[in-house]
Amino acid sequence: MQAEPDNDQPTILIVDDERVNRSMLAELLGQQYRVLLAKDGPSALTIAARESHRLLLVLLDVSMPGMNGYEVLTQLRKQEATAGIAIIFITGQSDAAAEEYGLRLGAADYVSKPIRPAVVSVRVRNQIDLALQRQALQRLAQVDGLTNLANRRHFDDMLQRCHRMCLRRNDPLGLALIDIDHFKLYNDHYGHVQGDEALKQVAGTLARHARRPYDLAARFGGEEFALILPGHADALEVVERFRQEVQAMAIAHAASTTAPALTVSCGVLTVHCGPADSMEDCLRRADELLYDAKTHGRNRVCATSIGL
Numbered sequence: 001m002q003a004e005p006d007n008d009q010p011t012i013l014i015v016d017d018e019r020v021n022r023s024m025l026a027e028l029l030g031q032q033y034r035v036l037l038a039k040d041g042p043s044a045l046t047i048a049a050r051e052s053h054r055l056l057l058v059l060l061d062v063s064m065p066g067m068n069g070y071e072v073l074t075q076l077r078k079q080e081a082t083a084g085i086a087i088i089f090i091t092g093q094s095d096a097a098a099e100e101y102g103l104r105l106g107a108a109d110y111v112s113k114p115i116r117p118a119v120v121s122v123r124v125r126n127q128i129d130l131a132l133q134r135q136a137l138q139r140l141a142q143v144d145g146l147t148n149l150a151n152r153r154h155f156d157d158m159l160q161r162c163h164r165m166c167l168r169r170n171d172p173l174g175l176a177l178i179d180i181d182h183f184k185l186y187n188d189h190y191g192h193v194q195g196d197e198a199l200k201q202v203a204g205t206l207a208r209h210a211r212r213p214y215d216l217a218a219r220f221g222g223e224e225f226a227l228i229l230p231g232h233a234d235a236l237e238v239v240e241r242f243r244q245e246v247q248a249m250a251i252a253h254a255a256s257t258t259a260p261a262l263t264v265s266c267g268v269l270t271v272h273c274g275p276a277d278s279m280e281d282c283l284r285r286a287d288e289l290l291y292d293a294k295t296h297g298r299n300r301v302c303a304t305s306i307g308l
């Protein structure tokens with residue numbers, strides 16, 4: 001059961017076995033937040049897993065039949081997707097030892113019953129503000145400032161995660177390394193500022209080719225880009241379309257010995273995942289394919305599959 005969804009509002013999950021408490025908190029917080037409700041621990045875990053990308057805060061009753069609030073918190077912390085969600089415990093127990101135990105488990109705050117609406121509102125707002133600040137900082141730490149693509153650190157992180165996901169789902173993992181051809185000559189000819197503009201244009205085109213939810217376009221470093229395409233058996237086609245689109249943008253490159261326009265070379269590896277795969281080895285293999293594309297004339301894609 002959930003209130004009317006609103007994409008712009010922060011999402012809060014209220015977990016309480018007593019209907020009257022759920023209703024009271026939902027009414028109190030429903031104006032400012034998107035509120036989801038759960039009546040027990042297992043359904044709280046299901047909702048949290050499904051909504052992990054949007055869920056900022058869980059208001060969690062400690063005493064519930066079956067699975068208590070402490071167990072719910074412990075389970076949430078075990079899953080990567082839900083580990084960072086802030087928790088406020090709601091409890092009828094007023095002893096300091098119980099409060100200390102909950103805080104030690106990782107709760108952000110504590111609210112005692114009977115619920116005082118004004119206090120709950122402020123405590124919730126404080127935690128939501130903190131969660132939004134954390135999210136903003138996290139985003140900044142993951143983005144390349146010039147191109148707005150994922151930065152190298154985020155790319156490395158996501159490559160490991162996507163590998164684990166593809167392994168679980170028995171899906172192929174597409175991985176591409178991309179390098180702008182003769183970019184030193186471009187900078188030398190047109191200047192560094194125009195070089196930056198060209199990098200942004202290529203990055204924008206690459207981002208449009210990362211279409212599915214888990215696809216990731218990244219700046220790998222300098223004038224090198226990367227693409228993670230989880231679940232794509234057609235990574236070669238995706239990257240080939242990108243290469244053609246860059247060429248069709250016709251960004252003049254008078255100093256290039258490959259074409260009169262800016263072009264890219266690409267190495268594409270499709271990994272049929274196994275538990276022993278090393279992502280470092282896969283990147284090395286993709287880099288060799290990129291090198292092949294460079295040595296075979298540039299403005300082309302070289303691809304192979306491994307692990308079949």
Ligand SMILES: Nc1nc2c(ncn2[C@@H]2O[C@H](COP(=O)(O)OP(=O)(O)OP(=O)(O)O)[C@@H](O)[C@H]2O)c(=O)[nH]1
Pocket residue numbers: 146179180181182183184185187191192193194195196199221222223294
């Ligand atoms: N404008 C600009 N240039 C950059 C940036 N980062 C790296 N570069 C330039 O990218 C160029 C890369 O040069 P090289 O590694 O020699 O590669 P290349 O000239 O593209 O040659 P090939 O890869 O063999 O086609 C260097 O001149 C770097 O200064 C950046 O953020 N902005």
